[in-house]
Amino acid sequence: MVTPAAAAQAPVELPLRGLGMLLPMEPPTVRTAVPVPVPGTPMGLGARGGGEVQPxxxxxxxxxxxxPQTEIAAPLPALAEGQEVERVQLTTPASPLRAVTPGATVGSPLTLPRGDSLGLPGVELPRTGLLAPTLTGTVESGLGLVRPRG
Structure with a gap:
């Protein structure tokens, strides 16, 4: 679920106009945005059942x-007479992204108190584990040719 704050983005247009003095054609354009990630509630904290000591x-x-939606457009030089294509354009639509950082767990080296040892806890090797990170999202793109308006 994407919260309203997660949809916040800072728009960015790369300043490539200076390339117009170096290239014999109009410079390409790049428009996108920088997403603002929103942290969620940490996962993995909570009571464990089964009479175990909390790790x-x-x-x-x-x-x-x-x-963000991204647009990259570059002009095509006229290679043939009567060419009806002006620019080539690559676009990617906006899409949700969800990431989860890695985590770790270390169990207690002590067991619950036992009756056979006068109610004292036993000692054992702690159980350890690493929780893998995840990244979930969809990236699509479209490549097309743009005809001149008119």
Whole structure:
């Protein structure tokens, strides 16, 4: 679920107009935005059932953002007479992105108190584990030729 704050983006247009003095044609244009990631509630913190001692956990932190729409357009030089194509354009639509940071868990080296040892806890090797990071999203793109207006 994308919150309204996750849809916030900072627009960016790359300043390539200076290339017009170096290139024998109009410079390409690049328009996009920088997504503002929104952190979510850390995952993996909570009570464990089964009478176990709570392990020490480095929680996973989810982040969500909206990948911005991006447009890249470059002029095509007239290679043939009567050419009806003016520019080539690459676009990517906006799409949601969700990432989860890596995490870790380390169990307690002590067991619950036992009756056979006068109520004292036992000692055991702690269980450890790493929680893998994830990245979920969809990236699409479209490439096309643009005809002149008119």
């Amino acid at each position: 020490v956990t480095v929680p996973q932190a989810p982040l969500s953002a909206e990948l």
